[in-house]
Every structure is written in C-alpha cells, then in structure tokens.
Amino acid sequence: MNISTASVTVRFGAVAALQDVSLEIPSGERRALIGPNGAGKTTLFDVITGARRPTSGRILLAGADVTPLSTWRRARLGLARTFQRSALFPTLTTAENLALAVRARMQTGWRIWPSRMERTVAMEVSSRLRAAGLAALAQRRAWTLAHGEQRALEIELALASQPRLLLLDEPMAGLSGEERQAAVARLRSLPPHVTLVLVEHDLDVVFAVAQRISVLDHGVLIADGTPAEIRADHRVQEVYLGRAD
Ligand SMILES: Nc1ncnc2c1ncn2[C@@H]1O[C@H](COP(=O)(O)OP(=O)(O)OP(=O)(O)O)[C@@H](O)[C@H]1O
Ligand SMILES: [Mg+2]
Known part of the structure; x- marks a missing residue:
C-alpha cells in the first residue's frame, strides 16, 4: 500500500512537531525515517495511523484521502504499527x-x-x-x-x-547485536508487497534494511533519497550523522 503525506503540519502550541511535510512512499518500498530526538518521527506515525489529526495537510493511503478516518478504519485498510513502548498483554x-x-x-x-x-x-x-x-x-x-x-x-x-503497510517505531531499541541481526533478517524476509516504514536510530540497521531514507529535523523534511545519497548529504551529516559520531 502506498502512502503519501501532503503538506502535513502538526502544531503543539508554539512547537511545530511537523512543518509542511510532503512524502511519497510507493507500495512495497522499505523506507527508513531518521532524525534526532524530537524531530517529529513518532508524530508522523501518529498522523499516518490516525492517532493524531494534522493541524493542516492530508494523508493518503493507497491513493485515498484518509485524513478524516479513524485509527481502526485505517487499520482495516491494512495498516499495522508498533510503538516505542511495549503493547503486549503482559x-x-x-x-x-x-x-x-x-x-x-x-x-x-x-x-x-x-x-x-x-x-x-x-x-x-x-x-x-x-x-x-x-x-x-x-x-x-x-x-x-x-x-x-x-x-x-x-x-x-x-x-x-x-499488513500492507507496517510502521515500526524504534523496534530495535535496547537490543543486543545478535538480537538486532535476527530482527533485521526478519524484516528482510517480509513479503515484497509490504510497505515498511522504519524509525531507527541505529544507522547500521537503517542501511541494512532501507531502500530509501527520509530525514526529519525539527519537524522539517530535510532530505529524502537513496542510502548513498543520504550518506553524501552534507546537511544530513551536519544535523544527524555528525552528532552520532
Ligand atoms: N503530545 C504532545 N504535546 C506537546 N508536544 C509534543 C507532544 N508530542 C510530541 N511533542 C513535541 O513534538 C516534537 C516531536 O516529537 P516526536 O515524539 O514526534 O519526536 P521523535 O522524532 O519521535 O523523537 P524521539 O527520537 O525522541 O522518539 C518534540 O518537540 C516533542 O516535544
Ligand atoms: Mg519517537
């Protein structure tokens, strides 16, 4: 299932968690979404799933405008997500x-x-x-x-x-190296039609899984490209890769 966001803005009072974010993710693509803490990654997942309404802008799933639809209606279209915090029945x-x-x-x-x-x-x-x-x-x-x-x-x-669209929010946080490798292998084994959006701080995981990478900083989409393009992007190196060193 393909996703697009059209000029999505989310404001929390004076803070713009997302500013005019327009993204296109084709069906079956493996996309990573990276950026420093507070960049707006989880907020973007929230507006895609319907957990939060954008202040302005639209969300399209499989070409249909789902901006007014509830979370469960979007889930029925084939959308699944994991959360930064555990959602198991303990x-x-x-x-x-x-x-x-x-x-x-x-x-x-x-x-x-x-x-x-x-x-x-x-x-x-x-x-x-x-x-x-x-x-x-x-x-x-x-x-x-x-x-x-x-x-x-x-x-x-x-x-x-x-799911036809799977959104994973830092699924590998706190995992050992070996556990990460197992999780990467599991993600690589997904059926090819599944669209995957992965929020991940571990760049080794990002480069192992993603076909394209989108970079958010302070709510602004500052880059969007292949792993090689993102590695070479000076702005990304400055705001993200530079800080990770
Ligand atoms: N419910 C809320 N009320 C007020 N501000 C919020 C709320 N949720 C998020 N924010 C703010 O919006 C911005 C983006 O937050 P978000 O959680 O989307 O970032 P993130 O990229 O997921 O960060 P992290 O890597 O730490 O998970 C931050 O400045 C955050 O403080
Ligand atoms: Mg987050």
Whole structure:
C-alpha cells in the first residue's frame, strides 16, 4: 500500500512537531525515517495511523484521502504499527499474545469454520514463533520475557495482521547485536508487497534494511533519497550523522 503525506503540519502550541511535510512512499518500498530526538518521527506515525489529526495537510493511503478516518478504519485498510513502548498483554503467554493477533485477523478477514479455526490459528502461531526465534519461549508469560524477546514478539504481532503497510517505531531499541541481526533478517524476509516504514536510530540497521531514507529535523523534511545519497548529504551529516559520531 502506498502512502503519501501532503503538506502535513502538526502544531503543539508554539512547537511545530511537523512543518509542511510532503512524502511519497510507493507500495512495497522499505523506507527508513531518521532524525534526532524530537524531530517529529513518532508524530508522523501518529498522523499516518490516525492517532493524531494534522493541524493542516492530508494523508493518503493507497491513493485515498484518509485524513478524516479513524485509527481502526485505517487499520482495516491494512495498516499495522508498533510503538516505542511495549503493547503486549503482559500476563498472557508468548503464544497466547500471538494467537490473539492471528485470530483477530482471521475474524475480520474471511469467515472460517469455527472448529477448524483454532487448529489453523495454532499452526500459524507455531510457525510464527519459529520465524521470530521465540519457539522455546512459547509458554512464558510476556512480562517475564527479556527486553529483546518482547520486541521480537511485538514485531511478530504486527506481522500477524498481515499488513500492507507496517510502521515500526524504534523496534530495535535496547537490543543486543545478535538480537538486532535476527530482527533485521526478519524484516528482510517480509513479503515484497509490504510497505515498511522504519524509525531507527541505529544507522547500521537503517542501511541494512532501507531502500530509501527520509530525514526529519525539527519537524522539517530535510532530505529524502537513496542510502548513498543520504550518506553524501552534507546537511544530513551536519544535523544527524555528525552528532552520532
Ligand atoms: N503530545 C504532545 N504535546 C506537546 N508536544 C509534543 C507532544 N508530542 C510530541 N511533542 C513535541 O513534538 C516534537 C516531536 O516529537 P516526536 O515524539 O514526534 O519526536 P521523535 O522524532 O519521535 O523523537 P524521539 O527520537 O525522541 O522518539 C518534540 O518537540 C516533542 O516535544
Ligand atoms: Mg519517537
């Protein structure tokens, strides 16, 4: 599903979290969204998902203006997101968290014979547990999982909705090097039609996953290009890469 934002501005009082941001992300693209703390990355996700209305400007999903639509209506178009903070059900097990997500998708999608559904759900849950590297932790309650394991589960929950557009907000924050590699491999294995927008501070991850990169600074889109163009962009080096050194 392709996304475009047309001159999106979001103001919080005197602060412009986003200023006149116009972005085009074609269907199936792997896009990274980078920028310093407070640049407006999460706010951009909020306006794309409908969690926040822009002060001005429009959001288009698959060519349709969704600016007035609620979060759940946009989700039904095939949009999924993860949050900077955990959104797991802490007292359910890893497998139960996944089963809820799989069941939710099956119930809103095609109708399936109820007695068959649980078997289908169980089969999908076990294959997703393997894909996420969580098979050994299936019966553990989510709150007892290590941080990296929780993040891997969150990504898998988002994938379980079989989104056409997936927005990941710092999914790798706090992960070890090995966990990052596993998460990068999982993202690279996404079906090609899925549009991915990844907010990430780790530039190694960004360059490993993204086909194009958009850079926000103080709410302004300062650059938009291929990884090679972004690496070479002096303004980006100044405001972002320079500070990361
Ligand atoms: N609910 C709010 N009320 C007031 N100001 C807000 C609110 N949410 C965000 N802001 C401000 O908007 C700006 C953009 O914030 P946002 O959270 O989108 O940045 P970000 O790029 O996601 O940063 P980070 O990398 O730290 O997650 C910041 O100046 C922030 O303080
Ligand atoms: Mg943020």
